[in-house]
Amino acid sequence: MKAFVELFVSLGVQEYKNLIAHSLQVAKISRHLAQSLGLAHHPDQVYLAGLLHDVGLIFKASIENYEVFIDAFRNIPDLEKIVLALDRKNKHSFLSHTVASHLDFLNVDCTRALLYHHTSFDEISDEEGVALLANCIKAADTISLAFLRNAEIFSEATLKSMIQSVEKDTGLNQEVREAAIDSLKDVRVLLDLLGSETHFKSDAELSCANFEKAAKLVAALLDLRSPYTRIHTFSVARIAKQLTSELMTEIDRRFMGIAALLHDLGKITTPLEILHKRGSLNEIETIVMRTHVVMTEKILSKSGLQSFCKVSTSHHERLDGSGYPYGIDKSQINMYMRILQISDVFSALTEERPYRKAMSPSEALKVVEEQVNLGKLDGTVFEKLKQSIENGFNLETFSHVLEDIFGPDLTSLVLREIND
Ligand SMILES: [Fe+2]
Ligand SMILES: [Fe+2]
Ligand SMILES: [Fe+2]
Known part of the structure; x- marks a missing residue:
C-alpha cells in the first residue's frame, strides 16, 4: 500500500503538480478530521479515499477534451477553476468513485464517500458514517484549495483565507467545520497537513493482484498525459x-x-x-x-x-x-x-x-x-x-484500458458520463 502511495505521489510533476499536491493534502487532512471526529473508518482507508478523490477529473478532462485538459492542468494553479471549467456537472465524483471501487483494497464506505465529496451534508442521503466521511473530504478539499490559491508564501492572509473558506462553506456539517478550524489553529498539525511528506506509515501489504490494479491506475494516469501514449x-x-x-x-x-x-x-x-x-x-x-x-x-x-x-x-x-x-x-x-x-x-x-x-x-x-x-x-x-x-x-485498445481501470461492467456508463 505504501508503495502505491509513493508511486501515486511521484506523478506530482509537470501538468499534475498541483493536482497531486492537492490530493496528498486532502488525503492527510481527511484522515486527520475523520480521526478527530472519532469516525470508525480505518485511517489508511480514509487517506486513500482522500488521495483518490479527484482522479476522476483526469479521466474526464483528458478523454473529453485533451486541449482544454492540458491547458487547464498546466496553467491554472487554482484547482477549483479546473473543476468549474472541465466538469461543471460534477461527473468526476462518480468517476473517482468508480475507479476506487475497482481497486479491491478500498472498502465500500470509503469509496462511497467519494460520490459526495462536493455534496452538502444535508443533501447526502447515505448512512451517517459515509456522509460524515464525505464531508471530511469536502472540508479537506476546501482547506487545500484555499492554501494552494494563496500559498506562494505562507502568510497571515493565507491562514485567514483558509479559515474563512471553511467558515463560509455552507455544505459542511457543524462538527466537521469545527474540527477543520481547530486543525487550522494547531501549528504542528497544519504544517504536517500541508507539507509534501506523504505521512503514510501503513504496513498493510497488497496482494499481487491488487498491486497490479494499483499499478494500472498509476500507469493510466501517466499515459493520459499525452494522446500519443494513451495505451x-x-x-x-x-x-x-x-x-x-x-x-x-x-x-x-x-x-x-x-x-x-x-x-x-x-x-x-x-x-x-x-x-x-x-x-x-x-x-x-x-x-x-x-x-x-x-x-x-x-x-x-x-x-x-x-x-x-x-x-x-x-x-x-x-x-x-x-x-x-x-x-x-x-x-x-x-x-x-x-x-x-x-x-x-x-x-x-x-x-x-x-x-x-x-x-x-x-x-x-x-x-x-x-x-x-x-x-x-x-x-x-x-x-x-x-x-x-x-x-x-x-x-x-483504449477501451480495454478503460475496462481495466473502471471494470468491464461500468465502462460504457463511464464513457457516457464523460461525454455528457
Ligand atoms: Fe479536490
Ligand atoms: Fe521508455
Ligand atoms: Fe515505453
Missing part, C-alpha cells in the same frame, strides 16, 4: 505478459506484468514539448528524453520497489551494449529484460507518434526483426512475438 504502457504490459507466459512460468508472468506497468513512469518528468515534437529531437532534447529511465529508477527505489527496478529500467538497453542508461550487454540482460525490450519497441512502433503514423503489426515486426539481425534484440523472444501476432493476438 502505451498497457500495450507493453499486455505483450510482455503474453511473451512471458510462453517463455517462462506463471509467477514470472505476474512479475513481468507489473515490471512492464512501471517501466516508463519516469516519463512523467519529460516535458510535453519533447513528447509532442514533430521533428527529430536535438542533442539536448534526446538527453532529456533519455533521462526518463533514470527517473523511473529513482521513483521505483523511493517506492521500495527494488525488485522490479532492474527489469523496468532496462527497456532501452540493447544486447550489443548500445542501449542506455548503463550500456549493459547480453551477459547482464536476462530473459525478463529481453522480453520487455521487444515489447516496448514493438508497442511503440504500432502507436502513432507526432513524427510518424502508427505502423501495422507486420510492418512493426519487420523493424524489430532488423534490430534482432543487428544483434540488439533477442531472437527467441522475437520468434514468439511473431508467432503470437500471426496467431491473431489482440493488441491493446
Whole structure:
C-alpha cells in the first residue's frame, strides 16, 4: 500500500503538480478530521479515499477534451477553476468513485464517500458514517484549495483565507467545520497537513493482484498525459505478459506484468514539448528524453520497489551494449529484460507518434526483426512475438484500458458520463 502511495505521489510533476499536491493534502487532512471526529473508518482507508478523490477529473478532462485538459492542468494553479471549467456537472465524483471501487483494497464506505465529496451534508442521503466521511473530504478539499490559491508564501492572509473558506462553506456539517478550524489553529498539525511528506506509515501489504490494479491506475494516469501514449504502457504490459507466459512460468508472468506497468513512469518528468515534437529531437532534447529511465529508477527505489527496478529500467538497453542508461550487454540482460525490450519497441512502433503514423503489426515486426539481425534484440523472444501476432493476438485498445481501470461492467456508463 505504501508503495502505491509513493508511486501515486511521484506523478506530482509537470501538468499534475498541483493536482497531486492537492490530493496528498486532502488525503492527510481527511484522515486527520475523520480521526478527530472519532469516525470508525480505518485511517489508511480514509487517506486513500482522500488521495483518490479527484482522479476522476483526469479521466474526464483528458478523454473529453485533451486541449482544454492540458491547458487547464498546466496553467491554472487554482484547482477549483479546473473543476468549474472541465466538469461543471460534477461527473468526476462518480468517476473517482468508480475507479476506487475497482481497486479491491478500498472498502465500500470509503469509496462511497467519494460520490459526495462536493455534496452538502444535508443533501447526502447515505448512512451517517459515509456522509460524515464525505464531508471530511469536502472540508479537506476546501482547506487545500484555499492554501494552494494563496500559498506562494505562507502568510497571515493565507491562514485567514483558509479559515474563512471553511467558515463560509455552507455544505459542511457543524462538527466537521469545527474540527477543520481547530486543525487550522494547531501549528504542528497544519504544517504536517500541508507539507509534501506523504505521512503514510501503513504496513498493510497488497496482494499481487491488487498491486497490479494499483499499478494500472498509476500507469493510466501517466499515459493520459499525452494522446500519443494513451495505451502505451498497457500495450507493453499486455505483450510482455503474453511473451512471458510462453517463455517462462506463471509467477514470472505476474512479475513481468507489473515490471512492464512501471517501466516508463519516469516519463512523467519529460516535458510535453519533447513528447509532442514533430521533428527529430536535438542533442539536448534526446538527453532529456533519455533521462526518463533514470527517473523511473529513482521513483521505483523511493517506492521500495527494488525488485522490479532492474527489469523496468532496462527497456532501452540493447544486447550489443548500445542501449542506455548503463550500456549493459547480453551477459547482464536476462530473459525478463529481453522480453520487455521487444515489447516496448514493438508497442511503440504500432502507436502513432507526432513524427510518424502508427505502423501495422507486420510492418512493426519487420523493424524489430532488423534490430534482432543487428544483434540488439533477442531472437527467441522475437520468434514468439511473431508467432503470437500471426496467431491473431489482440493488441491493446483504449477501451480495454478503460475496462481495466473502471471494470468491464461500468465502462460504457463511464464513457457516457464523460461525454455528457
Ligand atoms: Fe479536490
Ligand atoms: Fe521508455
Ligand atoms: Fe515505453
